[in-house]
Amino acid sequence: MHLINEAQNTEWGKSYDYKSIRNRETFKKRVPIQDYEDIKPFVKRLMDGEQNILWNTDIKWFSKSSGTTSDKSKFIPVSQEALEECHYKGGKDMLSLYCSNNPQTKVFDGKALAMGGTHNVISLENESHYGDVSAIIMQNLPNWAEFIRTPNLEIALMDEWEEKIKKMAEATINEDVTSMAGVPSWTLILLRYILEKTGKKNIHEVWPNLEVFFHGAVSFTPYRDQFKSIISPKMNYMETYTASEGFFGIQDCKRAGDMLLMLDYGIYYEFMSMEEDGKDEADTITLAEVKLGVNYALIISTNAGLWRYKIGDTVQFTSLDPYRIKVSGRTKHFINAFGEELIVDNADNALKVACKKTGAVIKEYTAAPVYFSGNETGSHEWLIEFEKQPSSLENFTETLDSALKSVNSDYEAKRHKSIALRMPIVRSVPTGTFYNWLKSKNKLGGQFKVPRLSNERKYLEEIISLVK
DSSP states (O other): OHHHHHHTTSHHHHHTTGGGOOSHHHHHHHSOOBOHHHHHHHHHHHHTTOOSSSSSSOOOEEEEEEOOSSOSEEEEEEOHHHIIIIIIHHHHHHHHHHHHHOTTOOGGGSEEEEOOOOEEEEETTTTEEEEOHHHHHHHHSOGGGGGTEESOHHHHTOSOHHHHHHHHHHHHTTSOEEEEEEOHHHHHHHHHHHHHHHTOSSGGGTOTTOOEEEEOSSOSHHHHHHHHHHSOTTOEEEEEEEETTEEEEEOOSSSSSOEEEOOSSSEEEEEEETTTTTOTTOOOBOGGGOOBTOOEEEEEEETTSOOSEEEEEEEEEEEETTEEEEEEEESSOEEOSSSOOEEHHHHHHHHHHHHHHHTOEEEEEEEEEEOOBTTBOBEEEEEEEEEEOOSOHHHHHHHHHHHHHHHOHHHHHHHGGGSSBOOOEEEEOOTTHHHHHHHHTTOOSTTOOOOSBOSSSHHHHHHHHHHO
16 A cells, blocks of 8 residues: 555556555456566656656666567666665665574675676666666665775676676785675686686685675576585575565575565565466465465566566465565576576577578477586577578577577676677487477377476486487
8 A cells, every 4th residue: 555655646556546546456456467568668758767657756777687578678667765675675684684593693894795787877868777786786875885895886887797707806806705795607707717816726715704695686506516616615605586676585594495575675465376377367366365385476566666567487485474485487488597587589589580591490499508517607508300400500509699699688698708608509309309208208289388498407308318
């Protein structure tokens, strides 16, 4: 009701008559579930300088995220309330929970290393900016934060990642770093560079007082062993659930695997079972109605003017008292092992370009990540059953890679100079491979489809084994 009252005189609030809404049932019936395509026209107007459209205070910042089916990137509005009452509050609660679980901590005795993104100016005239949500947070933090963070803001927000890694290493090697925060893949790249530069084998030889890594954005599972191989066992790891749309969860126990759902950040939650996904009038339930172990699509209404917005994540509840969740995946097939958020539509369009330019014809395909190994960066591995082979598989691979960069800005960023993602690996498999795999799974028939993208290698490894 607080959100509805705040927005009742906005253009959105007037169009749905927020003044007459008195309960959640009316809200649910009156306001349809939104995705980015639905709110895109409103966001465009906000970015052009119009105000009081989705939210009643000025919105000058927009969090850039990976694209949708028709756009390379999407831009999520970030209000001052969202910064103060959600993102910053989440950071404070994260530190509070960590200190509560580790009362002997000396995390504040040293510096906090933060892996930030980049930001850009949309318009000097209306002072609008866009950038990664981490960059927006860092750019707007109070001045006192500069005293405990390393490196300085000028380096932290550099947009040339290869140079940024070098500058970050130079600026932080001689600091007393006690905590790190960032995306696992990029943080791992930085740590490996520092070890190479210093000739050390363990990061605690560089920063002996380092005690915690706050991580989020992608699953930590593929990276855990790699961190442990270069960091002493005394290290602590703490997971957060953050996105461009908000700060949702924090690991509140030392055991890994789930996070406390944060309920006082200006976000109203609804949950939609996957059986409802895709229906014209999909039903949602409230927090009081959720059950353990069920896969729910997350629907949010926020203090930045997102209304019944489907963010694309699925969650499962592991506890109802208190409410704890784990992120179970996405509402659609995807690869997001390194923050690239590659969706099936991206893959389909890129393959279409590659086929057109090389004369190839594709029958079936699937793709999965190749995780970091030793000093090798990650990659994507594609298994493709061609109806008509390209004259050169190498040329096909390069064309596919270029096409993926053109349709997905996050993939393009991770591929830049192969810092986080190297060239994809494309393997041609014999005719009938996917049919035989589906047959082996007893999944022949029109209702069964080859999983185009997967964030794990289970399907891909099964198909490779079948070919062998």
